[in-house]
Amino acid sequence: MKFKAFLTDNGISLLEKRILPALDKMGKICHLYLTRDHAVFLHNLLNSDGVQSIAQFSQQSLFQDYRISSQNDDRIAFSIDLTLLHRALRSILTVQDFNHHRLQIKLVKKLPPHSTQPTPFLTFEAKGYKSAVVHDVPISKPLSRADLQELQLSLQNAQEMPATLVKAPELTSLQNFVDRMKHVGEVMGVSISKYGDLHLKISTSLIALGAEFRKLMVLGERADPVAEDRDLSAQTRNERAVQRGDAMTVDVSVKHFFKSLQCSLAKPDCAFYGIAQHGACLIVIFQFFIPGTRQTDKSISLHCRLPVLDPGSN
Amino acid sequence: MNSSAGAPDLICELDSVQGIVDALTSVRWKRHQDAVVELSEHGMVIIVEETSCVQAKVYLQRELFVKYDYGAQGRPRFGVSLGLFVDCLNTFSFPGRSTILEIRYPGPDMQLMLRAVDSPDACIYAEIRTRIPETISWDYNFEPAGSTPLTFTVKSAALKEAIDDLEWPGSSIQIKLQPVPPSVIFRGEGHGDLQIDFNSYANTDLLIAFTCDRPISHRYKYKFLRATTSNIPSSVIKDNRGSKLTIGRGGMLKVQHLVSVAKPTVPHTHVDSAGYQQPSRIAYIEFFVKPEVEEEDTADDS
Numbered sequence: 001m002k003f004k005a006f007l008t009d010n011g012i013s014l015l016e017k018r019i020l021p022a023l024d025k026m027g028k029i030c031h032l033y034l035t036r037d038h039a040v041f042l043h044n045l046l047n048s049d050g051v052q053s054i055a056q057f058s059q060q061s062l063f064q065d066y067r068i069s070s071q072n073d074d075r076i077a078f079s080i081d082l083t084l085l086h087r088a089l090r091s092i093l094t095v096q097d098f099n100h101h102r103l104q105i106k107l108v109k110k111l112p113p114h115s116t117q118p119t120p121f122l123t124f125e126a127k128g129y130k131s132a133v134v135h136d137v138p139i140s141k142p143l144s145r146a147d148l149q150e151l152q153l154s155l156q157n158a159q160e161m162p163a164t165l166v167k168a169p170e171l172t173s174l175q176n177f178v179d180r181m182k183h184v185g186e187v188m189g190v191s192i193s194k195y196g197d198l199h200l201k202i203s204t205s206l207i208a209l210g211a212e213f214r215k216l217m218v219l220g221e222r223a224d225p226v227a228e229d230r231d232l233s234a235q236t237r238n239e240r241a242v243q244r245g246d247a248m249t250v251d252v253s254v255k256h257f258f259k260s261l262q263c264s265l266a267k268p269d270c271a272f273y274g275i276a277q278h279g280a281c282l283i284v285i286f287q288f289f290i291p292g293t294r295q296t297d298k299s300i301s302l303h304c305r306l307p308v309l310d311p312g313s314n
Numbered sequence: 315m316n317s318s319a320g321a322p323d324l325i326c327e328l329d330s331v332q333g334i335v336d337a338l339t340s341v342r343w344k345r346h347q348d349a350v351v352e353l354s355e356h357g358m359v360i361i362v363e364e365t366s367c368v369q370a371k372v373y374l375q376r377e378l379f380v381k382y383d384y385g386a387q388g389r390p391r392f393g394v395s396l397g398l399f400v401d402c403l404n405t406f407s408f409p410g411r412s413t414i415l416e417i418r419y420p421g422p423d424m425q426l427m428l429r430a431v432d433s434p435d436a437c438i439y440a441e442i443r444t445r446i447p448e449t450i451s452w453d454y455n456f457e458p459a460g461s462t463p464l465t466f467t468v469k470s471a472a473l474k475e476a477i478d479d480l481e482w483p484g485s486s487i488q489i490k491l492q493p494v495p496p497s498v499i500f501r502g503e504g505h506g507d508l509q510i511d512f513n514s515y516a517n518t519d520l521l522i523a524f525t526c527d528r529p530i531s532h533r534y535k536y537k538f539l540r541a542t543t544s545n546i547p548s549s550v551i552k553d554n555r556g557s558k559l560t561i562g563r564g565g566m567l568k569v570q571h572l573v574s575v576a577k578p579t580v581p582h583t584h585v586d587s588a589g590y591q592q593p594s595r596i597a598y599i600e601f602f603v604k605p606e607v608e609e610e611d612t613a614d615d616s
Contacts, residue, residue: 169436173408173411176408176409177405177408177438180401180404180405180407181405183401183404184398184401184402184405205443206395206398206442206443207398207402207440207441207442207443208439208440208441209402209405209438209439209440209441210438210439210440211436211437211438211439212436212437212438212439213435213436214435214436214437215435216435233439234437234439235439
């Protein structure tokens with residue numbers, strides 16, 4: 001089992017400034033899954049509670065001279081502490097003499113001090129003329145063939161796309177709003193309609209607090225808004241759309257919703273919300289453009305899946 | 315939807331949600347508090363009290379609203395959870411953006427209805443359940459202690475600092491006013507003694523006004539005294555405002571703060587708004603704190 005590559009400048013800044021701060025908010029520990037073509041950071045894929053997040057990069061977007069081999073179809077996965085990974089990357093950047101040398105990343109097994117058992121590390125190595133800096137980030141034992149198979153399967157299942165996606169309103173203000181909404185209740189109903197409406201609502205025995213965003217861009221299945229609904233209240237309009245089968249509603253945890261919005265730390269160019277088939281989960285897909293264009297950067301993908309709360313449980 | 319019969323008691327609009335949040339937060343001294351809201355043609359009064367110890371009132375006069383349509387007979391009153399009301403209002407307050415918030419009462423099910431239309435395609439709304447109000451105790455009726463009021467005005471920041479400092483000595487704080495030399499003394503005794511003097515001559519920058527024709531002294535429970543300043547909004551300190559304290563008949567302490575409810579200053583693009591100066595808009599906050607029952611000198615001021 002071997003993995004060795006050089007991080008590109010672009011890859012370093014992408015990880016250090018955008019991706020790792022965002023993923024760190026999703027949870028300290030994640031799986032890093034490396035294949036011949038991709039590097040994928042996965043949160044909560046093997047345990048179903050909590051927000052699942054999937055950040056996938058083509059290996060070229062992060063690495064140069066990418067070499068990977070394993071007996072498992074050249075696939076390696078392990079869990080890693082993102083805080084340590086982020087810290088290692090940051091600290092090596094402060095000491096590295098950038099102009100001359102590249103930052104190598106590789107999988108090693110070392111004997112830690114006071115131990116007889118060799119343990120696996122992800123090692124960052126920067127060599128300068130006068131000095132070399134090495135950072136070892138401890139990782140879990142690589143996943144077994146069976147576990148890796150399960151991870152691969154979950155990853156495939158997580159690629160399912162909702163029938164309708166609506167473009168989220170501006171993320172910072174949405175985040176700001178949901179942050180304040182958090183104090184009022186714990187469960188949020190999220191409705192998405194084919195007309196391009198996104199309706200968020202917290203409702204308890206004491207209060208109903210909601211926000212309706214209309215005329216958002218729709219991807220996938222769409223429908224024309226019903227003219228007679230125009231002057232109704234947001235709540236009634238939403239109820240009617242659900243009855244008509246033009247909208248779906250799911251209940252999610254406000255905390256989860258807020259957490260997924262923290263992915264905006266990765267500075268995506270926009271985001272889309274959708275509800276999976278049969279209301280299985282709420283999906284938010286972050287979109288990145290190729291810098292300076294309005295074209296989707298296909299080498300990066302980031303999306304979250306929020307578990308739906310059983311209406312009976314609350 | 316206007317499904318309730320007839321016009322609502324009140325439809326009003328606000329352009330400074332943050333100012334109202336600040337004003338209401340200043341009377342939020344614990345987590346769960348029930349408030350009574352009283353509506354009238356003059357504005358809105360929010361009353362909070364702790365049984366027979368402290369009562370606070372926030373006066374939101376109709377001048378603070380950009381629109382105030384009052385259609386009720388009498389003075390409708392309803393009970394609401396203060397915390398929920400403030401948290402909910404807070405969701406409508408966006409930093410750096412001015413939103414018009416519409417408040418309407420009652421809704422179809424006697425709710426308090428809030429709505430902000432940010433743009434034609436985005437709307438935030440809330441419906442807060444109201445309760446039949448608990449009766450407000452009237453024994454907070456404040457009467458002057460004599461012909462000359464016993465009162466002083468002190469910088470809000472200094473008052474807050476003094477009360478914060480008095481935390482360690484103990485649970486009971488003595489407030490003493492004396493004409494010669496004109497001064498206000500805060501004294502706490504307990505684990506230790508701490509005395510804070512505001513001298514009218516020495517601290518003219520802190521003690522802004524002072525009237526007192528005879529010495530008077532009363533004790534107040536620290537926790538209720540603290541309630542009067544614990545959540546003073548930062549805008550009050552920033553605006554360098556003063557708080558007025560008056561001791562009334564029976565030692566009842568009245569503490570008054572002024573909270574600015576100005577519209578957030580957002581750079582305007584409209585030409586017609588250039589040169590328009592917003593008149594200063596203030597919400598009045600009043601606290602009434604009952605003195606501790608003192609065995610020996612209750613007749614001090616009668």
